[in-house]
Amino acid sequence: MHSNNNLEDVIIVIGAGPAGLTAAYELARNGDYKVVVIEALDRVGGLSRTVPTPYGRMDLGGHRFFTKEGRVNDFWHNVAGDMMVERERHSRILYRGHLLDYPVRLSGDTFRAMGIGGTIRAGWGYMCSTIHKRPERSLEDFYINRFGRGLYSMFFESYTAKVWGVHPSALSPDWGAQRVKSLSVSKVIKDMLRRRPSGVDGPTTLIRRFEYPPHGPGQLWEAVADRLEKLGGRVILNTRVDAIVVDCNNSVTSVKLSDGTTIQGRTVVNTMPLKKLAESLQGAKLSPEAKKIASELQYRDFIMVGLPVCRESVKMPLTDNWIYIQDKRVNLGRLQVFNNWSRDMVTDPDNIIWLGLEYFASKGDRLWTMSDEDMARLATQELITIGLINNVADVLVDGITRINVPDAYPSYLGAYYHLDRLKGELDAIGGLWTIGRAGQHRYNNMDHSMLTGMLAADAILNGSIDRTPVWSVNTSDDYHEEGK
């Protein structure tokens, strides 16, 4: 079937995540094309997929549906109908055995958790930071300038190092400017005095309400894939794109798949990571500098461990969607409580608490290469260390599921700062569009990943070759949330 396609009509989309499926759906809905989506995994949704297990469904990270983009919101509601449930966000920080509000509020609990010495250090550090501003050369400087050294070392230092695998003193301050720009001690005090829970009009750091499909984010992406197929599009699973073939005019002609077949097509919409995209291009005019930039792009990887615990064994009141773990004794970064995202995420919600333990890792490191059995042991032991359960026996070991997620976080380090050169050369390849999170090496949430897909589809439908609108998505710095 693959080799009979008409070269002009077929649009090949690489990856069935939010960006790829959105682009494919918009193209199939509005144009007269054959759209083929090639997905390496056994299901659609990408990072936003739902993985079913005997004890419950796993959401790799806890995906809130929240957007300020009207077009994305309309898309979600058009596809989901009344499927979505509205949720009140509840997330806290586990700090020295105390569950504190996130963002941290100046409450009795916070002072108790910090202790007298810690409170004095925090207050003194904050006062010093208002008088003396450090030159902002690193993320550490950024945090200390806004929160003071005491609060920084209590609430940001070790967590940031866990997320990125690099100490904040080695990270760029730009990341802070993007992710936590709107958070500061004065903001915390103002919010506390006004007692105002921020809603959709607040900065993203403090978003309180979001929507969620009962079976997790993948439910929506499965619905999009179904609609696409009803429109005549195809989604091919368990198949990787290994090469994108470019002719001597620097235009795409076909893609080669891991099953040995080739699909002819003059338009390719890519969502695989830029680093892999550059490696996959055959015959493209890419300079050695551009290739070097692509090869040096960095990613932070991620491991999700699904772990069922008997409800009566849990020693803390778990009302949260997720909990940030601020505890240097453990590798655990965040804890998802799937019961509180949706009861339908859990097979037996009355008796089981279905947890998702999030570990930040790098390919090849100790956590990434740890066997499933050792990972299960580590995860169980860390729940005991943080005081959530008492015994190994509280965990239903036959239900532990571990998923390694490569390239989850495009890092804003090193070669990232030379991305424009690579972008320029990729844009010169006729018929190639690169969109989404890893496909643009940008910290996009689902909505922005989707928007890049919508804008690429618009351009293709209009016969435009201008990639500027697609690259311009999510370039303002007031629209992010820490740690996601």
Ligand SMILES: Cc1cc2nc3c(=O)[nH]c(=O)nc-3n(C[C@H](O)[C@H](O)[C@H](O)COP(=O)(O)OP(=O)(O)OC[C@H]3O[C@@H](n4cnc5c(N)ncnc54)[C@H](O)[C@@H]3O)c2cc1C
């Ligand atoms: C921990 C975590 C929490 C998050 N929380 C939220 C949240 O609360 N709200 C929110 O809106 N967003 C959230 N996000 C972001 C969201 O997951 C992404 O924005 C979104 O999934 C990106 O969509 P995408 O299509 O660009 O890429 P992806 O989701 O990465 O999809 C790309 C797809 O391409 C496939 N692929 C790659 N290479 C190939 C190849 N060579 N051949 C074929 N297929 C290939 C992959 O298998 C994958 O399925 C979170 C992300 C993480 C990591």
